[in-house]
Amino acid sequence: MKRSEKKRKKWIKPRHKIVQHLVYPFIYLYCKVKYHITIEKFDGKDSGPYLVLYNHQTGFDQFFVGMPFKLPVYYVASEDIFSLGFVSKILKYLVEPIPIKKQTSDVSAVLNCMRVAKEGGTIAVSPEGNRTYSGRTGYMKPAIVGLIKALKMPVAFVRIEGGYGVHPRWSDKVRCGKMRVYVSSVLDRDTYSAMSDDELYAHVTRELYVDEARVTGEFRSKHLAEGLERAIYVCESHGLSEFETCGDVIKCKRCGRSARYLPTKEFSGIDGDFPFRFVADWYDYQSSFVNSLDPRGFTDKALYTERVRLSEVMLYKSKKVIEKNAELNLYGDKIILSGASIGKQLFVFDDVSAITVLGKNKLNLYIKNTVYQIKGEKSFCALKYVNLFHRYKNVTTTVENGEFLGI
Numbered sequence: 001m002k003r004s005e006k007k008r009k010k011w012i013k014p015r016h017k018i019v020q021h022l023v024y025p026f027i028y029l030y031c032k033v034k035y036h037i038t039i040e041k042f043d044g045k046d047s048g049p050y051l052v053l054y055n056h057q058t059g060f061d062q063f064f065v066g067m068p069f070k071l072p073v074y075y076v077a078s079e080d081i082f083s084l085g086f087v088s089k090i091l092k093y094l095v096e097p098i099p100i101k102k103q104t105s106d107v108s109a110v111l112n113c114m115r116v117a118k119e120g121g122t123i124a125v126s127p128e129g130n131r132t133y134s135g136r137t138g139y140m141k142p143a144i145v146g147l148i149k150a151l152k153m154p155v156a157f158v159r160i161e162g163g164y165g166v167h168p169r170w171s172d173k174v175r176c177g178k179m180r181v182y183v184s185s186v187l188d189r190d191t192y193s194a195m196s197d198d199e200l201y202a203h204v205t206r207e208l209y210v211d212e213a214r215v216t217g218e219f220r221s222k223h224l225a226e227g228l229e230r231a232i233y234v235c236e237s238h239g240l241s242e243f244e245t246c247g248d249v250i251k252c253k254r255c256g257r258s259a260r261y262l263p264t265k266e267f268s269g270i271d272g273d274f275p276f277r278f279v280a281d282w283y284d285y286q287s288s289f290v291n292s293l294d295p296r297g298f299t300d301k302a303l304y305t306e307r308v309r310l311s312e313v314m315l316y317k318s319k320k321v322i323e324k325n326a327e328l329n330l331y332g333d334k335i336i337l338s339g340a341s342i343g344k345q346l347f348v349f350d351d352v353s354a355i356t357v358l359g360k361n362k363l364n365l366y367i368k369n370t371v372y373q374i375k376g377e378k379s380f381c382a383l384k385y386v387n388l389f390h391r392y393k394n395v396t397t398t399v400e401n402g403e404f405l406g407i
Contacts, residue, residue, distance in 0.1 A: 011096060011112070012119045016072040019094050027063050034174055035060070035166055040182035042068035042156070049117065050156040050186070051148060052124040055137045055208045057163030057179075059359070064181045065124050065158050074116050076100050076109060076125045079371075080358045082316040098123070099316060101366075110147060117151045124158075127204060130357065130407050133231045133383060134283035135164040135212030135265070139404055140205055145197045148204075155187040157207040164212040165219035165265055168279075170360065171227040172378075175263075177219030213280035218263040224248040225261035228279070230360055233384045234286040236275050240303060244379070287387070291403050295332030295392040302329040302336075304384070306376055310337055313364070313371040328374065330385060333392055335365070337374075347372075350396075355389045357382045357407065383407065 031037050035058075044050075052073060054065045066073040077097040082088045091097065098116065100109035113123050125147070127140035148155060162179030185207060192200050228250045229243040235252045242253045249270070251258035259267045259274045267274050267282075276282040310323040326339035335347040347365060354366040358373075361380040365372040376382065386406040394402050 010119060011074070011116050012072075012121045013096065015093075016095060020066070020072045023094075024067060028067060031060065031063065031067075035163075036176065036178050037064065037166075038178070038180045039064060039067045040180070042183040044156070044183075044186065049120050049122040049153060051117075051151050051153040052122060052156045052158055053144070053204060053208060054124065054126055054158040055160055055210050056126040056128045056131045057160045057169075057210075057212075058131065058167045059169075060167075061126070061131075061160060061163070062124070064160060064163075068158065068181065068183055069122060069156075071122055073122045073124045074098055076113065076123065078129075078358065079313070079315050080362070080364070080373075083313050083319050085318045088316075101315070110150065113147065113151060117153055123151070123153070127208065131169040132164060132212075133169055133407060134280040135168070135278065136280050137205075137209045137211075138407055140201075140208070142197070142201050144204055145200050148192060148200065152189055154189060155192065155204075157184045157187070157204075158182070159184045159208065159210060161210055162212075162216060165216060168227075168231075170229075170231040171223070172360070173221050173223040173226065175219035175221040175224070177217060211280075212265065213278040215264045215266065219265065220263045222247065224263065225250045227360070227379075228261065229379050230381050231279065231383060232282055232286065233381050234289045236285065239289065240384075242304075242381075287403075287405055290387050290391050290405060291394075293332075293388075293391060294395055295388055296395070298332030299334070300331075302331055303388070304328075304330040306380060308337075308377075308380070309375045310339070310342065311373045311375070313373050315371060319373060326374075328376075330388065332388065335385070349389055349392045352389065355386050355406070357386055 048071050052065060062075050075097045079099050079101050081091060082099050098109060098112045100106045116123055127144040128138045130138055132138050160181050166177045166179045167174045225245045225248045228245050232243055235241040235254060237257060238254045244251050244253055248260045249258055258270045260270060262268055265278055267276055306328045308326050308328045310326045311319045311321045313319050323339035323341045326337045329336040333349050337345040352365055352367055356364045358364055361376045361382055363374040363382040363385055390406040
């Protein structure tokens with residue numbers, strides 16, 4: 001084999017360091033202006049490499065997390081960014097992210113991480129695998145323990161604070177407020193090697209837990225509540241429902257009850273007291289409500305009907321739109337899609353291996369070797385599909401965590 005062919009096989013390229021030095025200063029200025037962020041440089045005992053673990057609050061976290069470190073950081077990223085055609089090729093050339101199939105056991109992702117680690121690269125992973133909807137750090141798969149021990153690298157914990165106030169997942173708008181990114185601690189190999197798996201998992205969850213369900217300053221915008229209907233779909237008075245938002249107001253379409261979302265991240269009732277102080281309180285109530293349902297009782301009449309675009313994802317290549325205006329019907333045990341190009345497509349939950357949310361209003365369905373992507377309108381709540389799918393799986397199968405709803 002020629003020497004040039006061997007070089008092409010390396011994951012880490014010299015250009016990645018050049019990109020970091022040339023591009024990051026401009027990205028940092030952009031972040032300072034748009035997000036009012038403080039990023040604290042990491043003065044570690046050595047330059048790395050590290051396994052970087054971070055909590056996930058905004059769509060820009062991958063840039064924030066890399067800035068404290070001197071060397072390029074290789075991010076584990078969902079397959080969606082690798083299915084954007086030419087854009088994906090540019091990202092791959094510039095920063096070579098490590099692909100992973102969301103919500104599935106992806107052995108190839110672990111092997112690629114081991115490859116990068118062997119070459120001396122710093123790897124960044126969000127154990128949540130999802131941006132928080134509630135403002136609190138979400139569920140982390142225990143598999144992160146196996147990855148830590150397999151890579152045998154020192155672990156740097158990066159905390160992102162204030163990101164939920166500045167740019168919550170459900171919103172299109174960045175608010176005027178402050179956020180902070182910093183390395184909170186480093187766990188060396190000797191220390192975690194002496195820990196049991198349960199002890200190490202507890203340490204990881206403790207280090208990365210951030211609770212934004214509290215007043216931490218003010219985050220101002222003219223559009224504070226807009227987009228909340230992407231995260232909230234349960235009304236305290238009427239159960240499963242739909243919401244609409246405008247400015248700083250969120251309103252239930254069924255009963256008309258409404259509240260203001262304040263710059264402090266708190267709710268204030270408009271026509272009387274409101275039962276939830278923060279989004280996290282409402283989100284917890286919503287999860288408890290869904291966990292009280294038996295989806296098998298909702299198999300005859302659709303719970304929700306919406307208009308969506310349906311695409312097929314060619315993993316790590318591109319997407320192909322197969323129906324621009326499909327009707328989507330959600331039942332307790334299935335999803336039915338219909339349209340001129342596809343006829344009537346039935347996706348029974350028993351045959352679906354996973355359903356995941358990507359970004360704000362996209363939904364991926366994994367069925368055997370095929371991945372379908374559903375993109376709804378601006379107010380589309382993809383979260384409810386994931387939650388109800390997981391609830392169905394929880395009541396029809398034996399699972400470790402019977403209350404986990406997928407996020």
